Amino acid sequence: MISRGSEWHRWEPHIHAPGTILNNQFGAADPWNSYLTTLEGLAPKIEAIAVTDYYVTDTYEEFIKHKAGGRLPGVSLLFPNIELRLDVAAKTGFVNVHLLVSPEDPEHLLEVKRILKRLQFHAFNDRFDCTREELIKLGKRADSTITDDGAALRHGATQFKVNFDQLRKVIDESEWAKKNILIAVAGSAGDGTSGVRQAADATVRQEIEKFAHIIFSSSPAQREFWIGQRGVSIEELRARYDGCKPCLHGSDSHDQNSVGQPVDNRYSWIKGALEFDALRQACIDPEGRAYVGKQPPRSAIPSQVISHVRIEDADWATTPDIPLNPGLVAIIGARGSGKTALADVIAAGCDAITPAGWDADENISPSFLARARKLIGDATTSLTWGGGATVTRALDGSDANGHMSFPRARYLSQQFVEELCSAKGVSDGLVDEIERVIFESHSQDDRDWALDFAELRDQQTARFQQAREREAEAIADISDRIATEFEKETLVANLTTQVGQKRKLIADYTADRAKLVVKGTETQVARHTQLSEAAQKLRNKIQAYGNQRRTFVALQDEVRSMRATGAPEMLRQAQARHNNSGLDAKQWDDFLLIYKGDVDKSLTAYIAWADGEIRKLNGVPPPPGDPNTALIADIADLTMLPLAPIVAEMARLEALFSADKLVREQYTALTNRIAQENSALQTLETRLTDAQGAAARRKDLQAERDDTYGRVFEAIINEQNALAGLYAPLMARLAASSGTLKKLSFSVRRIADVQTWGSFAEEELLDRRKTGPFYGRGSLIAAATDALKPAWETGSAAEVQAAMTAFMGKFLKDLLSHAPYAPTQQAEFRAWSKQFAHWLFGTEHIAVRYEISYDGVDIRKLSPGTRGIVLLLLYLALDDSDDRPLIIDQPEENLDPKSVFDELVALFIAAKAKRQVIMVTHNANLVINTDADQIIVAEAGPHPSGGLPPISYVAGGLENAAIRKAVCDILEGGEAAFRERARRLRVRLDR
Structure with a gap:
């Protein structure tokens, strides 16, 4: 016994035939040939027919004869539909009830005639049973003019x-009836329960509908009501x-024209084998197994469905041909029976086994093909x-994973799930799969040509990460400058x-020089002092021009370096950052940084200008003359003279001060020393002013740094928002979902690693041995956690900036007091202060991270079994873009039965409507409560020495009694699952 199990077939649950007792419009001549020919030619074809007549089974028995004679070859199931009229008034008659x-x-x-005979109608001071003979008697008693039995039967009907209560009592008292009869009631207003409108009859209507197993109605609204999707819940x-x-x-149908032609092509579809048990299963699972419409519900795309498996050159495969259902296929069996073997075989045919799966250690791998590698042969x-x-x-995997092959199915083998959901922590594989699903939840238009999630994420966030890096570099530069200004502040007193x-x-030098002046030379000395002061001012100007000239030369070097290496490298970096620009080399040339003006010409001119100014200030020494004749007139404006004549005049005067050569040399030396010291004084005064x-x-720079720090967080927050945008489609779907799916959530948030940030300072930057607020370990971390962490993780840029400003205002002096160097240790303190500022305003400890939680717990903290649920959530409920078959080996591993029932059943039911799902399982919940469409039962024979045991398979649906028995014998489950499957398997539980 091997079949595809539960498939959709068209049923005709309510059709009359020629000779029907009431309203027979099929014609007086023999209409059966035309009637049957019409049925045989219908499209879509009818494969199960409930032959309907009032109170009797005459037309059903006639049907059976024609079927035995070779008619209706496409119809596999015929059964009686006995239509009765209750003594409950409807809108245009009485409520009709049907015994299927x-x-x-x-x-x-x-047996059914024996049951019908127990139904009685009292009239004319007599009792009439529901039999053909008694109906004829009733007809004749009601109308004494009728003599024909046929006419009397029709009138009696x-x-x-x-009586409804009697019908309910008769059915309830008969074990055969309860086992073999399903009750259907019309839901229409004319002759159905919808016509029972009187308030006083509301309870009667409810009791009739409660008694019924099936509602005869084509109304979508009624279908939604009766499956708990409109007005009332399933529990109600x-x-x-x-x-x-x-x-x-x-x-x-009561006439030839309407045979098998319901209004608006509202055909009845039942999912299951063509046996009466399929109708019983439809009563257990109305939503999944019964449908009214032109076509049955669509499931997986046909091209993405495996319809048949054939195993060749394998003497161990005693069932080499296995048809597969397009919905949910459950492979069950005892341990070692060959369940995983079939899953592996199917996955191998789909190129869905990874290289790691093929190369797995045959001694420890759960894979059948890996363990049997040496025995597979040419299979x-x-x-x-x-x-x-x-x-x-x-x-044997010899032709697997070729360069032209691609996985045509998704295989969640035990090895694959164990790798992704290891107890050692969330592996990259699970995160990669989650990111793949997130990526594929975006429409093609929103992917910006990205090939995967990482590329899309980089595209969306690169701009903000680059902005963060730029602002962080700016903070580092500003902090260096602030440190320099701090150092200058400490030099004020010393300078x-x-x-x-x-x-x-x-x-003192000037006083010493005055003592060398010979009496009578005071006028010359005074003049010498004037000249010396003028010379000092000229030397200062010459030095300033010299400094400018050196700067211009350095700028020339920088310009050459920028052209040769700097600008081309910056262009290359921009191209790398924006490689999706689509610009060609010529277009990129427009982005090469060049100087706005002719800087070469300008710098050459600036150097020439500085040289000219220096030459003018130096001047040309005058030729030697009479030592007693002044080189510069007393009335000359010294500010308009160059240095050379002034120096010459000073030398002439120095020769006149004394006849003593030694005195003259001392005077000259002191004059030069005074000039040097004046030059040094000017430098010191400049530094002091600076x-x-x-x-x-420093205050301006600190304000600038605060603003830049705020911009760093603007970039971080923008990156956070960009990441949130990537998850938006999936997050919106999760927010609108219910049940298990609602337990899964994604969030994007900032994480501030205050521990690492504070520990670095405590260990590397601060001397915690010094007394103060930050003496001892952990005090800085505690202060930062209280003052900075909330703003870092949830605050706006302005709030972060304000929090840091407040933190510095409160703790900066205390932090500086724990510096390992005194400010007087200039070199060490300067280096330390720069490192301190880089740490204080650094943001390396701030990360933008997305978190995946299940039932409020971060995925990183979940047990392996619960991670397995998350993995199944991805594949079963969220991976809409993947319509390939999903093959899962024992998804219930590491889960208790209640978790399987609570978490996974609904997911499998939803998934099988969209893709083919093939699972190996030993859990009853995943077979019965998912209403598996096909159940394949594996069985292995004795294990021969040096070979593989023979493996056989049988298959069918839950509507098959033999399959149900195998399910009961093999599978296990928890109490809730047991009660649910008892309901589905129609087992009575004693309380």
Whole structure:
């Protein structure tokens, strides 16, 4: 026994035939040939027919004769539909109820007539049973003019009304009836329960509908109501009506034109084998197994469905041909029976086994093909797809993973799941799979030509990461400048002292020089002093021009370097950052950084200008003359003269001061020394002025750094928002979902690693041995956690900036007091202060991270089993873009039965409507409560020495009694699962 199990077939649950007791419009002549020919030619074809008549089974028995004679070869199932009229008034008549009788019992006709005989109608001071003979009697008693038995039967049928309470009692008292009869009631207003409108009859209507197993209605609204999708929940349906009920619709044909032609092509479809048990299963699972419409519900795309598996050259495969259902296929069996073997064989034919799977250690691998590698031989598998294609693959993996092959199915082998959901922590594989699903949840238009999630993420966030890096570099530069200004501030006192000392030294030298003046030369000395001061001013100017000239030369070097290496490298980096620009080399040339003006010409001119100014200030020495004749007139403006004549005049005057050569040399030496010290004084005064302005500049730089710090967080927040945008489609779907799927959530947030940030400072930057607020380990971390962490992780850029400003205002002096160097250790303190500022304003400890949580717990902290649920959530519920078959080996591993029932059942039910799902399982929940469409039972024989045991398979649907028995014998489950499958398997539980 091997079949595809539960497939959709068209049923005709309500059709009359020629000779029907009431409203027979098929014609007086023999209409059966035309009637049967019409049925045989219908499209879509009818494969199961409930032959309907009022109170009797005459037309059903006639049907059986024609079927035995070779008619209706495409119809596999015939069964009686006995229509009764209750004594409950409807809108235009009475409520009709139908007894659908299973034909499984060879004596079903005798038995149902025995049941009908127990239904009685009282009239004319007499009792009439529901039999052909009694209906004829009733007809004749009701109309004494009728003498023909046929006419009397028809008239009697119009008079006979079944008492609802009696019908319910008769059915309830008969074990045969409860086992073999399904009750259907019309849901229409005319002759159905919808016509029972009086308030006083509301309870009667509810009782009738509760008694019924099936509602005859083609209304989509009624179907939605009866499966718990409109107005009431499934729990309410169970409380009020004994559960959900399938809606079916027939042509109710009473004439040749309407045979098998319901209005608007509202055909009835039942999923299951063509046996009466399929109708019983539809009563258990109305939503999944019964449908009214032109076509049955669509499931997987045919080209993406494996329709047949054939194992060749394998003496161990005693069932080499296995058809597969397009929905949910459950492979069950005892341990070691060959369940995983079949999954591996199918996966091999789909090129879905990874290289790691083929290369797995045969001694420890759960894979059948890996363990049996040395015994497989030349065995192959051939898969036939729903689109008609056939693919053959070797079962030893010799032709696997070729450069032209691609996985045509998704295989969640035990090894694959263990690798992704290891107890050692979330592997990259699980994160990669999650990111793949997130990526594929975006439409093609939103992917910006990216090939995977990582590329899309980089495209969306690169701009903000680059902005963060730029601002972080700016903070580092500003911090260096602030450190320099801090150092200058500390030099004010020292420079002030040095300036005073230098001025006193110059005064002392000047006094010493005055003592060398010979009496009578005072005028010359005074003139010499004037000339010396003028010369000093000229030398200062010459030095300033010299400094400018050196700067211009350095700029020339920088310009040459920028042209040769700097600008081309910056262009190359920009091209690398924006490689999706589509610009060609010529277009990129426009982005090469060049100087706005002719800087070469300008710098050459600036150097020439500085040289000219220096030459003008130096001047040309005058030729030697009379030592007693002044080289510069007393009335000459010294500020307009160059240095050379002034120096010459000073030398002439020095020669006149004394006849003593030694005195003259001392005078000259002191004059030169005074000039040097004046030059040094000017340098010190310049530095002092610069140092005195350092505090103001530092404050400006600190404000600038604060602003830049805020911009760093703007970039971080923008990156966070960009990442959130990547997850938006999936997050929106999860937010709108319910049940298990709602437990899964994605969030993007900032993570501030205060521990690492603070520990670095405590260990590397601060001297915690010093007394103060940050003495000892952990005090800085505690302060930062309280003052900075909330803003770092959830604050806006302005709030982060404000928090850092407040933190510095409160703790900076304390932090500086723990510096390992004193400010007087200039070199060490300067290096430390720069490192300190880089740490304080660094953002390396701030990360933008997306988190995946299940039931509020981060995925990194979940057990391996719960991670397995997350993995199945991805494949079963979220991976909409993947319509390939999904093959899963024992998804319940590491899960308790209740978790399987609570978490996975609904996922499999939803998934099988979109793709073919093939699973190996030993859990009853995943077979029965998912209403598996096909159950393949594996069985292995004795294990021969040096070979593989013979493996056989049988297959069918839950509507098959033998399959149900195998399920009961093999599978296990928890209490809730047991009660649910008891309901599905129609087992009564004693409380």
